[in-house]
Amino acid sequence: MRRVVFNQKGGVGKSSIACNLAAVSAAQGYRTLLIDLDAQANSSHYLTGLTGADIPVGIADFFKQILSSGPFSKKGSVDVYETPFENLHVVTATAELADLQPKLEARHKINKLRKLLEELSEDYERIYLDTPPALNFYTVSALIAADRVLIPFDCDSFSRQALYGLLEQIEELREDHNEELAVEGIVVNQFQSRASLPQQLLDELIAEGLPVLPVYLGSSVKMRESHQACMPLIHLEPRHKLTQQFVELHELLESR
Numbered sequence: 001m002r003r004v005v006f007n008q009k010g011g012v013g014k015s016s017i018a019c020n021l022a023a024v025s026a027a028q029g030y031r032t033l034l035i036d037l038d039a040q041a042n043s044s045h046y047l048t049g050l051t052g053a054d055i056p057v058g059i060a061d062f063f064k065q066i067l068s069s070g071p072f073s074k075k076g077s078v079d080v081y082e083t084p085f086e087n088l089h090v091v092t093a094t095a096e097l098a099d100l101q102p103k104l105e106a107r108h109k110i111n112k113l114r115k116l117l118e119e120l121s122e123d124y125e126r127i128y129l130d131t132p133p134a135l136n137f138y139t140v141s142a143l144i145a146a147d148r149v150l151i152p153f154d155c156d157s158f159s160r161q162a163l164y165g166l167l168e169q170i171e172e173l174r175e176d177h178n179e180e181l182a183v184e185g186i187v188v189n190q191f192q193s194r195a196s197l198p199q200q201l202l203d204e205l206i207a208e209g210l211p212v213l214p215v216y217l218g219s220s221v222k223m224r225e226s227h228q229a230c231m232p233l234i235h236l237e238p239r240h241k242l243t244q245q246f247v248e249l250h251e252l253l254e255s256r
Helices: 014-027 042-048 059-068 096-106 112-120 137-145 157-177 196-207 221-229 241-254
Strands: 002-005 032-036 088-091 126-130 148-154 182-189
Touching: 002 014, 002 137, 014 032, 014 042, 014 088, 014 126, 014 148, 014 182, 014 221, 014 241, 032 042, 042 088, 059 096, 059 112, 096 137, 112 137, 137 157, 148 157, 157 182, 157 196, 221 241
Parallel strands: 002 126, 002 148, 032 088, 032 126, 148 182
Antiparallel strands: none
């Protein structure tokens, strides 16, 4: 299983969802890998506690190998970092990804990540990919390499309009590059159950036939505490309501 968590809109909890689902997966016994493709490296920091120059080069080193390789050279390899959490590993990101992007685009290296994931799938049962909040080289590479995509969604009208365009872009990419890619669903995040407008918006999306998943992730200060502690919720506060929502979401996805 290779799952991308992606939305072009920033601030929707993309990294939080990817990391916490990966952590639940690992806690339930699956050998799990998260690949961070975002130059901001939020997932790398969250799962390792490292910052700045202390974060291993990770995925950037793989892409540098690809750029320096000749037509008959061996495919690139990648260093995997062991997190403090059992069964959970990460391929880290660094700010260097931003500098590499135009070079990779110019060399048309869009399929190299898929080959890497095929190799990594021999060692990992579950692979999560956290992407930048843009449909750029790294995101397209991830969507070509994956078989599933989750779309985080926070309940406002701006997100709704962007959602339609995003679904169209994913469908176009699926038809052109990766017919095995399936939209698993829209993950509602930072949901406020006592507010009427978010529920009204979701009811309308469901009525339109959009794949809104039935597990909603609530808004909680506990997530910020989790970020600060560099500890996913399943380890920080396993009985918390939001933690249990992640567990329920993970179980829903595994059952499909």
